Amino acid sequence: xxxxxxxxxxxxxxxxxxxxxxxxxxxxxxxxxxxxxxxxxxxxxxxxxxxxxxxxxxxxxxxxxxxxxxxxxxxxxxxxxxxxxxxxxxxxxxxxxxxxxxxxxxxxxxxxxxxxxxxxxxxxxxxxxxxxxxxxxxxxxxxxxxxxxxxxxxxxxxxxxxxxxxxxxxxxxxxxxxxxxxxxxxxxxxxxxxxxxxxxxxxxxxxxxxxxxxxxxxxxxxxxxxxxxxxx
Amino acid sequence: xxxxxxxxxxxxxxxxxxxxxxxxxxxxxxxxxxxxxxxxxxxxxxxxxxxxxxxxxxxxxxxxxxxxxxxxxxxxxxxxxxxxxxxxxxxxxxxxxxxxxxxxxxxxxxxxxxxxxxxxxxxxxxxxxxxxxxxxxxxxxxxxxxxxxxxxxxxxxxxxxxxxxxxxxxxxxxxxxxxxxxxxxxxxxxxxxxxxxxxxxxxxxxxxxxxxxxxxxxxxxxxxxxxxxxxxxxxxxxxxxxxxxxxxxxxx
Amino acid sequence: xxxxxxxxxxxxxxxxxxxxxxxxxxxxxxxxxxxxxxxxxxxxxxxxxxxxxxxxxxxxxxxxxxxxxxxxxxxxxxxxxxxxxxxxxxxxxxxxxxxxxxxxxxxxxxxxxxxxxxxxxxxxxxxxxxxxxxxxxxxxxxxxxxxxxxxxxxxxxxxxxxxxxxxxxxxxxxxxxxxxxxxxxxxxxxxxxxxxxxxxxxxxxxxxxxxxxxxxxxxxxxx
Numbered sequence: 001x002x003x004x005x006x007x008x009x010x011x012x013x014x015x016x017x018x019x020x021x022x023x024x025x026x027x028x029x030x031x032x033x034x035x036x037x038x039x040x041x042x043x044x045x046x047x048x049x050x051x052x053x054x055x056x057x058x059x060x061x062x063x064x065x066x067x068x069x070x071x072x073x074x075x076x077x078x079x080x081x082x083x084x085x086x087x088x089x090x091x092x093x094x095x096x097x098x099x100x101x102x103x104x105x106x107x108x109x110x111x112x113x114x115x116x117x118x119x120x121x122x123x124x125x126x127x128x129x130x131x132x133x134x135x136x137x138x139x140x141x142x143x144x145x146x147x148x149x150x151x152x153x154x155x156x157x158x159x160x161x162x163x164x165x166x167x168x169x170x171x172x173x174x175x176x177x178x179x180x181x182x183x184x185x186x187x188x189x190x191x192x193x194x195x196x197x198x199x200x201x202x203x204x205x206x207x208x209x210x211x212x213x214x215x216x217x218x219x220x221x222x223x224x225x226x227x228x229x230x231x232x
Numbered sequence: 233x234x235x236x237x238x239x240x241x242x243x244x245x246x247x248x249x250x251x252x253x254x255x256x257x258x259x260x261x262x263x264x265x266x267x268x269x270x271x272x273x274x275x276x277x278x279x280x281x282x283x284x285x286x287x288x289x290x291x292x293x294x295x296x297x298x299x300x301x302x303x304x305x306x307x308x309x310x311x312x313x314x315x316x317x318x319x320x321x322x323x324x325x326x327x328x329x330x331x332x333x334x335x336x337x338x339x340x341x342x343x344x345x346x347x348x349x350x351x352x353x354x355x356x357x358x359x360x361x362x363x364x365x366x367x368x369x370x371x372x373x374x375x376x377x378x379x380x381x382x383x384x385x386x387x388x389x390x391x392x393x394x395x396x397x398x399x400x401x402x403x404x405x406x407x408x409x410x411x412x413x414x415x416x417x418x419x420x421x422x423x424x425x426x427x428x429x430x431x432x433x434x435x436x437x438x439x440x441x442x443x444x445x446x447x448x449x450x451x452x453x454x455x456x457x458x459x460x461x462x463x464x465x466x467x468x469x470x471x472x473x474x475x476x477x478x479x480x481x482x483x484x
Numbered sequence: 485x486x487x488x489x490x491x492x493x494x495x496x497x498x499x500x501x502x503x504x505x506x507x508x509x510x511x512x513x514x515x516x517x518x519x520x521x522x523x524x525x526x527x528x529x530x531x532x533x534x535x536x537x538x539x540x541x542x543x544x545x546x547x548x549x550x551x552x553x554x555x556x557x558x559x560x561x562x563x564x565x566x567x568x569x570x571x572x573x574x575x576x577x578x579x580x581x582x583x584x585x586x587x588x589x590x591x592x593x594x595x596x597x598x599x600x601x602x603x604x605x606x607x608x609x610x611x612x613x614x615x616x617x618x619x620x621x622x623x624x625x626x627x628x629x630x631x632x633x634x635x636x637x638x639x640x641x642x643x644x645x646x647x648x649x650x651x652x653x654x655x656x657x658x659x660x661x662x663x664x665x666x667x668x669x670x671x672x673x674x675x676x677x678x679x680x681x682x683x684x685x686x687x688x689x690x691x692x693x694x695x696x697x698x699x700x701x702x703x704x705x706x707x
Contacts (some may be wrong), residue, residue, distance in 0.1 A: 014683065024387075025386075026388070026469065026470055062570075063566065083571075084572070086572040087571075091566070091567070091570050093383060093563055093566055095561070095562055095563025096562070097562065097566060098562065098564065099499060099562060099564055101499050101503065102495075102498065112514060114488060114492075114573060114578075116573070140502075181624075308584075335617060373649075373652075374653060377648065377649050377650040380649050380650070381637070384637070385640060386640065388704065389707065392702065393704040394636045394704050394705075396699055397636065397704060398632075404655050404656075412656055413660070413662040416660050416664055417664060418664075419668070419678055455512070
């Protein structure tokens with residue numbers, strides 16, 4: 001459909017999270033969590049294992065219903081936007097989300113068709129070769145190694161025009177080259193006016209834009225969030 | 233004047249209210265069931281029907297019919313609370329639905345069992361594929377499905393919502409299922425219209441039957457509230473008010 | 485809209501064709517169940533002719549349900565289901581695409597093999613035609629209703645048994661009228677038309693409502 005990201009306005013408020021609280025089972029993971037994500041920003045979510053990083057990202061995607069608080073995308077609650085919000089969003093979870101019986105090319109073609117974001121085969125092949133899978137386009141992905149499978153999934157980032165990326169531990173199982181490339185992709189996304197929210201133990205250098213750090217504390221502690229504006 | 237119903241929708245507020253209501257519903261249930269049974273067993277006619285009368289054994293009707301009515305009514309209640317829970321996202325509604333399910337299943341089983349006991353002398357068999365018996369059996373399966381799905385899911389919220397959706401799907405399907413059982417041959421559906429309606433039942437039978445129904449209804453309230461209190465305590469275990477309640481009940 | 489529907493449909497069919505055994509297992513399950521009955525109840529012709537419609541339908545019910553377990557499970561395991569939920573397309577439409585693909589792969593083969601198994605029960609040629617038509621209208625209803633159960637039991641321990649507990653009672657109307665149509669077709673004067681009206685009504689109702697319910701169930705299960 002019409003991709004609203006083509007004319008990004010700098011410093012436009014994209015995602016507005018207020019008083020968010022999430023439980024898992026009977027355990028309160030975090031509460032009263034408020035933060036804003038403007039355009040050209042990278043939000044780095046940190047926290048110990050079990051502090052609710054994945055839960056937060058899934059709530060931000062709308063996959064999980066938060067127990068309290070609101071999440072607004074460009075001023076509208078994401079629940080009301082539903083599919084319209086999904087169109088502006090790219091989520092990358094723990095699972096790669098690619099079919100092992102399909103080739104890399106087929107996987108990416110289906111993903112882009114479902115996003116109603118017509119991409120021709122050449123662009124997909126170009127994306128796959130940029131991610132280092134040249135010559136593997138027509139192999140079923142089950143023949144690929146763990147890291148290569150992850151690369152197929154990451155090729156979606158190259159093709160994506162979504163203004164908001166939510167990436168859950170994208171750096172795991174990647175080799176040095178792929179880590180470099182991913183850092184580059186994230187920097188590009190921020191530079192062209194998009195936002196990225198990710199969890200990782202890796203530092204991500206940016207060429208332009210701001211980094212916001214969000215630390216999820218102990219289950220019962222209030223969440224502390226520090227903002228460090230840094231233009232590298 | 234408006235009452236803020238959402239105030240009572242909080243489990244913490246409802247817990248003491250349910251506690252105070254249980255003894256009252258329990259007493260009313262006991263009184264009405266005793267009256268209904270005494271009336272039905274000793275003060276009504278010895279026989280039912282004309283040319284081929286049913287003898288004393290027909291009196292099981294005073295348990296069978298009220299139990300069957302309650303089993304259907306409670307499924308409506310179950311689906312109703314499920315729908316409210318899904319729409320308004322209120323936790324107490326889901327707890328209510330969960331608390332209703334076992335009582336509904338028990339009444340369904342009771343209706344089936346008494347039906348079998350009644351069928352033996354009157355039809356000469358414990359089980360017959362009579363439309364009403366079959367409907368009741370399928371209702372029992374629906375209850376069991378709800379309970380099984382709820383207990384198979386560890387995450388409380390998913391369990392509540394998934395089972396609620398199942399209850400609503402079941403409710404939508406119930407008319408179609410009952411149609412297919414009552415009218416397996418659409419070429420001659422006349423049988424569907426030859427249903428007995430409460431108006432045709434003699435008053436001397438209807439009144440004790442209704443008394444019993446009210447008794448079982450009160451019992452349902454008491455049982456559901458008792459179960460609900462346990463569910464509330466388990467689910468709210470990490471809240472401060474629960475430890476207060478436990479401390480208070482320990483001293484009392 | 486249509487493009488998205490077709491995309492999901494062709495995706496699932498491609499996937500199934502790369503793992504053909506799954507499709508064949510369902511088909512052979514159906515054939516085996518139907519073939520076992522005469523061994524259990526005796527092979528007297530009149531009796532088999534009477535039992536035939538019911539047996540074939542119950543076997544179809546079980547086969548369709550066994551196959552349903554896999555409807556969303558594979559996508560759930562590799563994370564593609566999560567991505568489907570976030571595509572920016574109406575989820576019910578995607579679910580409908582998956583269900584149609586599933587029916588083409590597991591339901592349609594049952595319809596086509598029906599004459600073969602019906603011959604084991606000495607059904608007349610009229611009855612065989614009626615059975616094929618009834619299965620063609622009835623089995624999609626089974627897939628549609630079953631999708632709700634498959635979505636609800638996603639990722640649960642013992643999901644298959646649970647699925648049958650939840651879904652089989654809901655299959656009763658299709659069973660009653662599907663088997664009823666075939667039984668009635670053996671009687672000269674009786675009319676099978678009302679049965680087909682009802683089955684078609686079920687198909688229309690369930691294709692409207694079931695994808696919505698299954699989509700809601702998927703959202704609940706993936707939370």
